Amino acid sequence: MKLRSYLLLANTISIAFIIILLLVFYRYMLLNREQFIWLTLATVGAGVVSALLHFLLVRPLETSVRRIGEGAGRIAAGDLQARVEHTGLTEFKKLAEQFNLMSTSLDESFRQVKAAESAQRELVANMAHDLRTPLASVQSYVEALEDGVIQDEETFRRYLATIRSETVRLGELIHDLFELSTLGAAKREPEELKPAVVEDVLVELLPRFTKPIDSKSLQLRVKLPDRPLRLRMQPRHLQRILQNLLENAVRYSPQGGLIFIEAEEMKEEPGRVIRFTVSDEGEGVPMEERERIFERFYRSDRSRSREGGGAGLGLSIAKLLVEQYDGQIGIMPSGLLQGSTFWFTVHEAVEGAGEGQVTKATLKEEASL
Template sequence: MKLRSYLLLANTISIAFIIILLLVFFQYMLVTREQLIWLGIATVGAGIVSALLFYLLVRPLEASVRRVSEGAARIAAGDLEARVENTGLTEFKLLADQFNTMGTNLEQSFRQVKTAEAAQRELVANMAHDLRTPLASMQSYAEALEDGVIQDEATYRRYVTTIRSETVRLSELIQDLFELSTLDAGARSREESQPAVVEDVLLELHPRFSLQLEAKELQLRVRLPDRSLRVNMLARHLQRVLQNLIENAVRYSPQEGIIVIAAEELEGELIRISVIDEGAGIAEAERERIFERFYRTDRSRSRQGGGAGIGLSIAKLLVEQYGGRIGVEQAEGQGSRFWFTVQEVKMVQ
């Protein structure tokens, strides 16, 4: 039943009830016939006026309800940009505001879902390529060894070494994905509380890059303050961040280039650690997206170089877990300066 019909029915019942009372009063001689007629006419007239007032007053209410109903129908049909005009009585204005807020939230949620779906499709495509490349390489070399087409010892060892390196590459990619999923879940290990010493972490990392540095004839220079730097980050997490940044610098540095690792003190007991290379640099429009997972500024070159597009996103998640910030900017001259901040832990005297 419509609101207008409901109110008219209520008005009719009221009039009928009054007339019945008048008839009862007349039956028991409480009113005369003439009084009954005049009271009946007055009651019917008041009922007609009341019905007209109901009709006129209900129209804006119906219009407000109709606007909300039409807005809901548009959203149900898929138009998430549908909004309701904020007019009418105070209660309906409040209802319209709440409806529009709901529509905005639905639209934002839908966009997030669409973005997540697109990211998931990109994830599957990237993973398919990044996993297929080392697997295909391993398969081809293994088949060549199995078929006995390799006769000389040097080539045989080279094939075995390539299979081993591709196995390591595949293992690192799987480890990166596992670590990324762990960081997404917000799992932060607390089994250790010892602050990391920056110079100790760099000393442990250097042997891992010695072969890559020699292959490209790169120079690695470290610039640290004279005193020991202790930071509020687990040593293995700091090592992971620096490793990813140095790997990125080595990958994009030119032959015989220079990589600089520097640390400087900021206000608020913050330490900013930078990794500077002499590569081609990163376009300003891409500097915000460079830390997104599986994002590559040059996809073909990154894949050939072995980068899966995960390392920088892992570094960002780790740094932010400790309340720090991470970013990239143009280095002086040519190249990129990747930097992150971490809280320093002062030694108690």
């Protein structure tokens, strides 16, 4: 039943009830004939006026309800851009406003779902590409060895070294994928945090880069504050962030280039924030790519080559780790002659100096690689 018919029916029932009461009063001599006629006419007249008022006042209500219903129908049909005008009574204006907010929220959610689906398809495609390439290389070299086409010892060993390097590459990619998938679900409990001592982390990390740095004749310099730095971050996470940024810097640094690592206090930031920077003298990252450089599997064209290496996961992992500890990460032009500078911030631990710290002399010895 429509709203108008429902209200008219209620009005008719009320008028009929009043007339029945008048008949009862007239029968038991509570009203004379003239009073009964006048009261009956007054009741009927009031009913007619009431019906007209119902007809006039219900029309805007019907219009508002119909407008909201049409909007809901458009959304049900897939038009998430449907909106309702803010007209009519105050209650219907509020209802239209809430309806539009719901429509906007649904539209945004649908966009996010589509973006997630697109990102998932891209992720699967990139994973397939990055897994297929080393697998195809391993397969071709193994088939060559199985067919006995390699006769000299030097070529045989070179094939084995290539197979080993490709399997290591596969293992690193699978490890990065696993870590990337677990970072989003990991929950950090503050009371379980072991503060990271920057000197300890660097002394353990830098020797791993001795071979790649020597192979390109790179210079590595480290600059830290005079006092020990203890950060509100697990040591292994700080080490992983710096490792990923250093790997990126070493990969794109030219022969004989300089890599510069610096940690400094940000006095303008409340809460004792430490800012790390890793600078290189490579080609640099184009301005249009800086917004996407931290996306999963995103790589510039120059890193798609075999020499460029990398699966495009290192910076994504670094970003997730930094944000897990309420920090920030980004990229800017290098302060050196050319190249890029990656930076991230970490909050400093405020309690105790802790144990296991190393001297500046030890760190400088490792930094002279």
